[in-house]
Amino acid sequence: MAIHKKAVSVAIGAAALASAAVLAPTQAMAQGYPTRPVTMIVPFAAGGPTDVVARSLAEAMRKSLGQTVVVENVGGAGGTIGTARVAKAPNDGYTVLLMHIGFSTAPALYRKLSYDQAHDFQPVGLTVDVPMTLIARENFPAANIKEFLTYVKANAGKLSMANAGIGSASHLCGLMFMSTIGSEFQTIPYKGTAPAMNDLLGKQVDFMCDQTTNTTGQIKAGKVKAYAVTSKTRVPSLPDLPTLDESGLKDFSVGIWHGLWAPKGTSPEIVAKLQASLQAGLDDPAFKQRMTELGAIVLNDKATPAALDTLVKSETAKWGAVIKKAGVYAD
Template identity: 60%
Template sequence: MNLCFAWMPAALLWASTSLAMAAYPEKPVTLVVPFTAGGPTDRVARDLAEALRQPLGASIIIENVSGAGGTLGATKVAKAPPDGHTLLLHHIGMATAPALYRQLAFKPLEDFEYLGLINEVPMTLIGRASLPARNYGELTQWLNANKGRANLANAGLGSASHLCGLLLRQHLRVDLMTVAYKGTAPAMTDLLGGQVDIMCDQTTNTTGQIEAGKVRAFAVTSAKRVSTPQLASLPTLAESGLKGFNVSIWHGLYAPKGTPQPVLDKINSALQIALKDRAFLQRESNLGAMVVNDARVQGAEHKKFVTAEIAKWGPVIRAAGQYAD
């Protein structure tokens, strides 16, 4: 009898995980985006949700939980029930938050289950349409002639545009005023209106504005040129003189720590199908984003990648001396 009872916990565990796999998803899945609606990360999330619905077999609700550089939304998911019905889509901020915030309510490498990397997005250096500079060389001349007056917009501490701006200022060695906004949308609105001078932002957010001629485009931040027709003529910043400059913003998918492995496996399987969806691939390509198709679409490799990114960005942020309490 004792031997029989000894097997019962294992049998019950097997049965419960099997039931979790079979029953999941039992209701709509909430995909938390830790930034405002209308921004580049929100766009990626909505495109992915469309491609993910059928293979996952669930409706997907986008919930924008913005604030504190993406940490509010990430914290919400870290504390959510670990049943696979609340997921997080986050960008490079998952790796930079430990250096940016002295008091962080979550631990990126401990409080989440890693589901896979989604894409990598180059950024573009753009300016208001009324800027007299027509190319990168002319832009640097204009910035040097307007030291202390020229300004650089970003979407707030920890945003992609903020991180790109940190590196840009270090490389340019020009005295630029920084104008921080509460999200990408208001920053872009003021750039379009001519209230700010330049901004560094993801191609997912700038390609349409560049194509429409509403902003001046000077360069892309990736190591190689972007192949999309709208951006193919733009040089890289490295080509333009900023040797070694290479910034791409990536996005990944996460679940709360403790989510059952069968549920994680089901989500990851659905994610891999979604990343091969033709409509999703085309939408991402049109925006200059590169969908990941290597080992990083698996949770373990995704986590290794983020670990390396934490080590990469920590010294850059600490050197800039920019922290949030």
């Protein structure tokens, strides 16, 4: 019996040593992290609203990480191609994903995804919430939001509404708008926000709903007509625009939140460093000033894995119901 106990003890000791040998390089890597640039994947085209947030955040995070944060645009399929890239990336902390609300809507919009939204990612934290604006071509006949709502309801079948593609923020806002007012329009999907905005500026389409990070400059330059914002309260950078809620569409609220993820299996130590850098970036005065100018709300009190995980679960359920009701799917 004594020999048996000794054998068991030796076996346990050997297993512990083996486990320590496996963990030691991982812990050492985490302690030294980062030793090279970190790539932030943005699953949309350069110059779009999410890209604007990412580039400002990357610079702010660089200061605390001590390494460059390189923004790489991997667009296509409503953000799912770039998202899949991160799901399959090494979980060493050198590839992260900056994605918006589309992270929660993709499971309902796409019949087949090459990643598992619920299991392939490690949340790091929320970053910003961006209100949407309801804008139209510069020569649209309505002078204010009251006239706009009256006009679009009376001419629903004749008007065109642009969006940046299925699953984009502008597409989701448009779905919510059509559902709320009980009308349908000709929806024109584009391969990104830039071409959609170009056609709106060229008066090729009638109106669209898009993030303040993409529309504020055009609104202030008078190149488009702006009617309302989708947030619960007015946006400080666009104080003259009423909310849709105060304009008669009660409880209409669409905010395009953005979050930061790492691949599943990223060590807790590296996630903690990323989260600390994210927090420092959101608190950076230059970043906060830039986001304020663009109408974005910095979520520095929600820059945690738990806050992002909780929001993703609730938003997946909420938008899943909206998308199912609208009967919109992508292959």
